Amino acid sequence: MDQQHRLYLDDISVGQRFTTGSYDLDEAQIVAYAKQFDPQPFHTDAQAAKASLFKGLAGSGWHTAAITMRLLVESGIPLAGGMIGIEASLRWPRPTRPGDTLTVHGEVIEVAPSQSRPDRGWVTIRAETRNQNDEVVQIFTAKLMVPRWQGA
Amino acid sequence: MDQQHRLYLDDISVGQRFTTGSYDLDEAQIVAYAKQFDPQPFHTDAQAAKASLFKGLAGSGWHTAAITMRLLVESGIPLAGGMIGIEASLRWPRPTRPGDTLTVHGEVIEVAPSQSRPDRGWVTIRAETRNQNDEVVQIFTAKLMVPRWQGA
Numbered sequence: 001m002d003q004q005h006r007l008y009l010d011d012i013s014v015g016q017r018f019t020t021g022s023y024d025l026d027e028a029q030i031v032a033y034a035k036q037f038d039p040q041p042f043h044t045d046a047q048a049a050k051a052s053l054f055k056g057l058a059g060s061g062w063h064t065a066a067i068t069m070r071l072l073v074e075s076g077i078p079l080a081g082g083m084i085g086i087e088a089s090l091r092w093p094r095p096t097r098p099g100d101t102l103t104v105h106g107e108v109i110e111v112a113p114s115q116s117r118p119d120r121g122w123v124t125i126r127a128e129t130r131n132q133n134d135e136v137v138q139i140f141t142a143k144l145m146v147p148r149w150q151g152a
Numbered sequence: 153m154d155q156q157h158r159l160y161l162d163d164i165s166v167g168q169r170f171t172t173g174s175y176d177l178d179e180a181q182i183v184a185y186a187k188q189f190d191p192q193p194f195h196t197d198a199q200a201a202k203a204s205l206f207k208g209l210a211g212s213g214w215h216t217a218a219i220t221m222r223l224l225v226e227s228g229i230p231l232a233g234g235m236i237g238i239e240a241s242l243r244w245p246r247p248t249r250p251g252d253t254l255t256v257h258g259e260v261i262e263v264a265p266s267q268s269r270p271d272r273g274w275v276t277i278r279a280e281t282r283n284q285n286d287e288v289v290q291i292f293t294a295k296l297m298v299p300r301w302q303g304a
Contacts, residue, residue: 037218039225040234053236053297061237062221066189066214073191082192084205085213089241145205 006080008149009121012111020071020104025059027098033063046098058095064102064138065090068129071104077125081147086122088142094135101132109141113148120147158232160301161273164263172223172256177211179250185215198250210247216254216290217242220281223256229277233299238274240294246287253284261293265300272299 027046034043038060041048046057073083096102110124123146129138179198186195190212193200198209225235248254262276275298281290 037222038235039222042234053233060221061240062214062218065217069212069214070189070191081205082194083190085244087241087243088213089239091239092237 006078008080009146012108012123014108014111016108018077018106020075022101022103023067023071025096025100030059034060038062054095057098061092064096067102068104079146084145085142086145091139094137096137102129104129120145158230160232161298164260164275166260166263168260170229170258172227174253174255175219175223177248177252182211186212190214206247213244216248219254220256231298236297237294238297243291246289248289254281256281272297
């Protein structure tokens, strides 16, 4: 995206909403991610997953978080300086499944200038990642560092 | 790990500590992860990263979280039923860098039986991911679902 269209702290207001593009998730992606980072049978083996709590192959929550980040970077709120998270919290009310199409729906819930650094501030967003049935698979809040406009 | 050596809710106590094995992170891994899930120049391009806030290539926080999960699954607390997170919070006090060796140091901070489901409960862990200089790159708390022993 053109740098001129990116947002600085003072361009951002509580209540601003945004919706990202979507991401198609399949079984091969779920298994490949899990083999690398979350090697548990309910994430890596569709047959074994049937006997698990999930009653079928389920995507790792960390994979959901990673896909959410990709959607936010590519088509979320276009922050000057990029998406730089300081802290985050996550809830996973239901797992992702092979064949899901995920979209992120976000809202700005807090904007605060830094007390000690006049060149920056903090923007807190709340983002729901939803599947194709509009069911929430992840609720995510993140505190992001955002630069202030310093003049041309 | 042998299922007989896995822990049920009543085997777990507040204050229990554990340390995982370690994970060697290199530039190729940082760039490959970021191209897939966090495509921002300070994570994907060592040259561009020099001019960024990070002053050099930095690993994505989601990559740190993913590596932490892998270490916890492979050599963390051996929970019966696996590591099933319901919610988590994360802070990234400093980035990872190419050449880092990461290790996770964990502690059980809460154990609670479910009020509604006699077959399970919740274990909350706090885990610090540290680099080879013992600097903390991530502080992570997670609420995990853990089964109760139902008899042989």
